[in-house]
Amino acid sequence: MSTTPPSFAELLRHHRRAAQLTLEQLAGASGVSIRALSDMERGRSAGPQHRTVVALADALALSEDDREQLIDLARSGRLRDHWTRPTGLCELPRSVDDFTGRAAELAWADDVMHAGDAPGAAGVALITGAAGLGKTTLAVHTAHVLRPSFPDGLFFVDLYGMSPRPLTADDALMQLLRALGTTERHLPHDTLERASVHRSLLRERRVLLVLDNAGSEEQIRPLLPAGGQSRALVTSRRLLAGLEGVHRLSLGPLPLVEAAELLTGILARRGSSDGGSAVGELAEFCGGLPLALRIVGNRLVSRPGWRAAEFADRLADEERRLDQLRAGDLKVATAFGMSYKQLAASTQRVFRRLALVPGRDFDATLAAVAGGASMEGMWEALDELVDLGLLQDSRSGRYRFHDLVRLFARDRLHAEERSSERDALTVTVTSWLLRMATVAGRWFDPAYGRPDPPDADLSSSEEADHWLRVNVDNWLGALRAAAGGGRQADVLDCAESMDWFSDRWMHAPHWHEVFTLGSEAAAALDDPARQARQLNLLAWVHLVPRDDLETTLRYTAQALELATRSDATAQVASAHHNAAGALRRLGRPDEAIAAETRAAELFKAVGDIDTYGQCLGSLGSCLRDSGRHSEALEQYLGLWALVNDDRSGVTSSVAAFIRPIALARIGECLALLGHHSEAIATLTEAITLMEEGQLPVPQAASLQTLAALLGEEGRTGESRHAYARAAEVYQAVGDIEAADRCRKLASAAP
Template sequence: MKFAVLGQLLVSGPSGEPVTLRGHNLSTLLAVLLFHAGEPVPVDRLVDALWDGSPPSSYLSNLHTYLARLKKRLPDTEIDTIGRSYRLHAGPDELDLLRFHEHASAARKAMRGGDPATAAALFRQALALWRGRPLADLSVLSLEPVIVELTEKRMTLLEDLMDCELATGRHDTLVAELRGLVSEHPLRERLRIQLMTALHRAGRAAEALDVYRDARAVLVDELGIEPGAALRKAHTKLLRGSDPGATTPVESPTTAIVRPGQLPPRVADFHGRADELRVVGELVRTGQSTAPVVVISGEPGVGKSALAVLAAHTVRDAFPDGQLFAQLGGGSASPRDPADVLGEFLRALGMASSAIPDQLGDRAAALRTRLADRRVLVVLDDAAEPEQVRPLLPGTVGCATLVTSRSRLSGLAGVHPLPLAPMDQQDAVGLLATMLGAARVAAEPAAATRIVAACGGLPLALRVAGTRLALRSGSRLDALAERLEIEQERLDELAVSDLNVRASLESSYHSLTPLTTNAFGLLGLLGAVDVAEWVIGVLAGTADADKVVEELLEASLLQQVGTDATGEPRYRLHDLLRVYARERMEAETEADDLVAARDRLFTAYLGIADAASAGLQLMLAHPPADQAPDHGLPDRVVRRLIADPVAWFDAERLNLLALVRTARAAQPRDAVRLGHRLVQFLWMRGYWNEVHELQQAALDHARATADELAAAKAECLLATLEFTKGEHDGVEDTYVRNCTVFERFGDSVSLAYALGDYANLLATTGRLEEALACLQRAEGLVGDTMAKTTLASYVVVVLTLLGRFEQAAAVGARTLEQSRRFGAPRPLALLQLFLARLHLVGGRLAEARAASAEAERLLDDVGDQAEARCSVLRVRALAEAAVGNRAVARGLFQRGLTLAERLGIPALQAVAARDLAACRLGEGDLDWAVPTLRATAATFRATGDDDQLAIASRLLAVAGEDEAGRLDHVPGDVVEAAALRVLLELAAPATPAGETSRSGGKGLLV
């Protein structure tokens, strides 16, 4: 395909047919990629070009859509991905901009080689490509600097062309062309000199003097300035009768060509980083239309300098005019002055010391002049800030710059960022093996892995560890690993000779502002966890956490490790930085300030958890009796965080548990308070072990403080947990005993919860009338509330089990309407589940499928992944199987089994595995189905669950494997009787199409 940007944007196909791009955004995207053809263009630069710095929230999705459309419109053009960048491949024969640069470079080379005729021809070829202002039909703000530079380059080429033509003696024919150019560009003094030269050589000296007088008048009138030195000098020559265009044939001492080779030697035992080396190589080799700048950033000791030096050696062949190197000292107390570095560079490029300008700006201009039209690689190691780097950058195509810095150097425009992470375990162990010998590391692989973990994959730390081991060839790796695993001594161990991890970290730490220094130290309190930005703000005691986080990120002292379910970025300290942060905190933070920071953090978490737990709408756990403190954060922030309360708890679960455990010894009451808010979420997600831990701790605290009511609540919830997991022993006594406690204290809400849980136990053990009485009593205690709808849902189940189907349906319909009025997804989900069971029993299969599907959707809304979802998946699977959707049913049974295994509830696992075995039996997979049925039958026999045992036995009888499986053995539970009928149909061989149904929509009860 052919592309043209030197004028209106034009695209044509292989046969020359025009290709139309629909929409401004698609044209803009192509234009940016074309102006950087062959080079990776970062996503941020593309986004800035498309939306002028104000992208929509869905900008990444939109960008991917535009790229997909562009690729579809340009099928013969390769657009590939490099990290977070995109690159369009095009050569000079495809893109006029590249041909322009190619012809211009060749012309200048001919010009320097003393061949003005060839140079002039090449200049005219380059200029002939120009159809007008680049991208004349588009407005791309981010490309304006490039277009301005390109336009200036065209003017310089025109002037170079005129010099070449004058050198070939074409002064007579050039006069008219030069008059036109001067008229079009009256302020270009070089064109005036060239016109004066052409006129003088043509014997028209008087006209040449008129050109000067006209130039002076224009400059004075329009700009209020006198002509420049070059134009005045040409005028003086004319007055003396000399040629104004004559030059001195002796070359200036500032123009000698020198090819510097300043790269330091590569690290001899460098290991790994293959992907990073490849990316750096691709980025710096692709300077066809710009001078690429690659910034390798990362925390102290991550190996930035070693990577940059090796990468520079790897790409030397692409920079035949030399390589410049400077150590900028950004990590030291006195970073180098860029003016001094420029002086060194200019001397290395052959400029005499006496000719080097004094001012920084003049030196930077001199460097750009020396590097013009040359291919030189500049390596700047350990840069401090953008202001130190900017003057050192080449300005012309063909050169490239490789920068390393602890800072991201975000202020440098148009760079290719390459954040460098610590080594992964494989490369880190490989580095140790390179230093110590493969045999020594292979002899103690576990110890090598422990050393890598203690060093956090940081190359500097690994080099220290490797050096220490290399100096003691007889020492064992596990001895050093053991010492490194003592956090308080780790940084002391990681020092040898001039290699010192602590010293490397200190330079970055001391560059922070006081507020950020304090926040960094306090982050050491938290341990190896990731946190949201608001946590860092709370620790630091500031409402402006953004600035603190940005400074830590910029200094590579904080890592962003992803985004949590609420959309908040998550941050953490590298393990060695965390150890160092704790050192600084213990050394520099007053005890009172430390206590205050801990209190702020605990209070904030407790307040947010209180607000989030109120949105869970879970009616199983008893509510806390105390009032949570004010979280101390802006309400808008908290509203954003808990817009999805389940997502917030998902993101913060480990941190909340760590806070509870930390507070348990010194502040047991606060630990219980926070645990109360967390337990509802843990129940919903099925984290049974953690629920048990928190409730046992609450019970222990209640007994220690003689708080009988709190002890009763904790005991009841523990009993419900044991019952849910299939353990019945002692549960009934716990409910009965503590219901008496709730009555005595007048706590009607807790009594209602306990009665509801007790009723569930009674129903499970077949005492249905007692269960119904319990539920009806509980309903009278809670009034017209969401809790009442939950209790009414259980009434539907019990009425169904009693065979009172019409009454169950009436209660269900009434309760469904009440639940919708409260707008509570989880109670609604439970009710839909119970109604789905009722429909299944009555043979209303369409209604059963709809109700069970709606129940799962509602559980999705609240993120419930506990036992209720297992029940919903099972009823959905039974309903789908009953109408012949065998494959759908099999998938649902499998999902139910996977969830039951995660929850670790043996009874749920046995039911789910048994149901899936019925499917596998019908598919002929007896090798899996029969052993599974035998194992589940044994589980049901051990737990005394006769209904589930009856189903397993009947299925074994179908397989001809169990003589105890009598065909007349039907469960007493009407829902399980319905399930048996469906599972027997599933266990029958499937039709060739893979589906079978014999129920025909009739009632499922035999």
């Protein structure tokens, strides 16, 4: 009569007892956990991994025959488990055929998935980002690529994190345990026990879990592997900052090149070629958002008669863009809407009102003005918006919308707030920005002295300078809105406040627009004297940053006529001063000297010693360019004496501005007169003062002059260094042509 062969569980228990070992003792000797041993002896784990069985056989000191029998039973159990495991549970979705780009992200995921064993959740890759960025697509594609590395299975669970009823951790565990082969009879009833069994099974196998659309740390934490060869790839719109020990990837939009490549791949199914420029436009309108790109591609593929260029024309209209980004059940607005619904009501209000900010980015202070919230409440709202990917933040403390998210916020604003509320909020934001810009600009105007801003802590000219630069899109947008709304007095005040600051940032591209709006506002207010001032500033724009000398002379002629008619002596003088600069560079030195001399006389007569000093410097330049180098040097030395005389009447801030420039001109004249050593020392001192005073444009020009002098003196290494520094400064101020020229001179020096 034959006897039934023992099961793996029975044989393991027999050998343990024969060795007179407790579960704890065998666990300690083999390195296999007590929980895993208990599951094996109870038959819940009938086919443990080969390395586990070998470790147990070694710990039990089994004979060769007993060892082979135990290993054979485990192998049979694994085969039996494989063929009886429920199929089709948690099956991985298909990967799209036209997956494009994301090379760096795929390499990152591969590195994490193949990293060595480590305790805790070291084998967990978390991909976060806003709606529509393709997190799920990336995770699924990665899993398919990595399939050979995970022979025990790839499992996918949608956690519905943005749904009103997300999948609970308990339900997710039940799905995964069934997929891993646990029968209903052996499913623990308690969530903690299910999590423990789940971790035990993962530790014994090489499995990849794709946990998609996680909504919270509590939902995801029980599902993660805890050591061993199994890995987890998690996606979430939330940052899930509470998860410890995970590898994080913040997914951004596709670069424009990859976006166009993805769209081209989708459109290949149309069987007709679409113009590259139209595809590029479509990709740009989609902002690198894969969901939007796929919608655009699908709409064009499903309508062969449409031309890509015509669809691009539709998307060009911001008012209709979100409506056009829909194809069947795919809608960009719906994806954003799911995130929007997760927000608290107060944060929803902040989100939609931030659409009123005119620029591309903003800080928390401006957000509080637009959102109508306290700073404390604003920090909470901004954190919530960043956490859900509805805002992007940066290390500089500034925030910005993705272009399509901004359109969604604007749609919500129009849908959920009355027009009277929107108009009032627009006025509030615009007024605050114009007031801030005007106050900041006056920090540099010697006529105002030290401002006392009521709404922000701009305690120094450095802070005012920084605010104006980083918020230029915002205050310029406010200036346009105020001009369009007929608020001409506010526009003119702001434009006038930029007079002296524009010297510090002369190559910024927006001064023509600022002073044009100022001139139009002054004309609307029927104030010819103030209009003349704005026309003189426009003349300066074309004289210095734009180098359009004939246009400079046209503006000075208009300014001179208005200023003379209104007895605005200072503006008559400014017109002569700007005209002199253009005439000098047009090679008309006698006319330039006459105009500059007249300007200096007029400024001195009205007591404007600050601008009088500038005229002396310009007169020196006229003399220098005429070849009258000794007279020019005498003129610059007189200016140097003026700005260093405490009793001269020159404002200290203006003196600090003119001093290094005057010193540089003295150095240039010394060089022209053949005093090279003295010139080099003087220019070096001037460049140091310019760097301390943050005057990059004259600093770059002086560095270039110094470099040439050093080269003439045979000091080649110093010359190269000066040219390289000049290139860096030119690059920083946006003068790319001059930067390239200096780089070539640096490399060409012998």
